[in-house]
Amino acid sequence: MSKITIAIDGFSSTGKSTVAKQIAKELGYVYVDSGAMYRAITFYAMQNGFIDNNHFNIDGLVSKLQNVRVSFKFNEALGFAEVYLGNVNIEKEIRTLEVSSFVSKVATISEVRELLVQQQQKLGQNTGVVMDGRDIGTVVFPNAELKIFMTASAETRAKRRYDELIERGDKVVYEDVLRNVQERDYMDSNRKDSPLIKADDAIEIDNSNLTLQEQFEKVLQLVKITLEDCE
Ligand code: CDP
Ligand code: CDP
Numbered sequence: 001m002s003k004i005t006i007a008i009d010g011f012s013s014t015g016k017s018t019v020a021k022q023i024a025k026e027l028g029y030v031y032v033d034s035g036a037m038y039r040a041i042t043f044y045a046m047q048n049g050f051i052d053n054n055h056f057n058i059d060g061l062v063s064k065l066q067n068v069r070v071s072f073k074f075n076e077a078l079g080f081a082e083v084y085l086g087n088v089n090i091e092k093e094i095r096t097l098e099v100s101s102f103v104s105k106v107a108t109i110s111e112v113r114e115l116l117v118q119q120q121q122k123l124g125q126n127t128g129v130v131m132d133g134r135d136i137g138t139v140v141f142p143n144a145e146l147k148i149f150m151t152a153s154a155e156t157r158a159k160r161r162y163d164e165l166i167e168r169g170d171k172v173v174y175e176d177v178l179r180n181v182q183e184r185d186y187m188d189s190n191r192k193d194s195p196l197i198k199a200d201d202a203i204e205i206d207n208s209n210l211t212l213q214e215q216f217e218k219v220l221q222l223v224k225i226t227l228e229d230c231e
Pocket of ligand 2: 011012013014015016017018019132160161164207210211212215
């Protein structure tokens with residue numbers, strides 16, 4: 001059976017990565033969390049003093065971009081690939097609310113996008129891939145056989161993300177998480193380069209009232225139909 005490319009885009013905390021991982025596992029495909037790559041560059045910028053107390057040295061970051069090595073290594077126990085900066089596993093560090101508060105600004109930088117889009121296209125070359133993000137169906141893989149666009153209300157998404165952060169042991173308040181979700185929605189949708197928009201041929205799924213299982217079954221159904229069409 002021929003392998004396809006599956007692009008899953010949408011707003012923060014809509015369940016993109018959860019369903020993308022499940023589908024990749026089901027099909028034996030590679031899963032790529034493109035947001036983790038933007039988060040990794042943001043983490044690098046914070047560690048190296050390019051982001052400091054809201055002061056942002058974009059030129060400084062851009063001048064060092066070619067030295068930044070972001071990669072993924074599959075973790076057998078977890079069943080998915082974790083993100084590395086050089087040789088250091090930064091999977092946990094990139095998920096903080098602090099990184100979330102800067103990442104959408106980093107994602108507006110065209111040089112950052114250009115570098116990461118190239119790497120993402122390579123990761124999806126010659127293999128079945130499920131990639132989630134904001135511009136996968138519009139920019140990274142405009143010819144993807146299946147494109148999904150996930151939405152849910154901001155309050156539902158913020159509650160999901162808040163629960164996740166609390167479970168990890170992060171000290172956050174719900175209002176800050178909601179504000180971050182709304183600010184990122186706005187910045188991601190309104191930036192000049194590769195804004196978050198639904199591709200014309202993407203199928204929209206509002207999962208505000210769907211459980212993880214229901215959402216998985218819905219996407220799997222679409223995958224099966226697409227695979228049959230591709231035969
Ligand atoms: O997990 P969550 O949905 O909160 O975010 P993410 O997928 O980890 O992405 C973090 C941020 O990276 C987004 O808010 C975007 O600003 C940026 N991003 C992007 O611009 N393009 C992508 N393909 C993926 C993420
Ligand atoms: O990748 P993205 O930011 O779109 O979302 P995610 O990390 O897959 O999901 C964010 C959180 O929402 C996770 O804790 C999911 O388990 C939860 N979620 C949920 O409870 N019900 C859904 N239908 C989708 C996601």
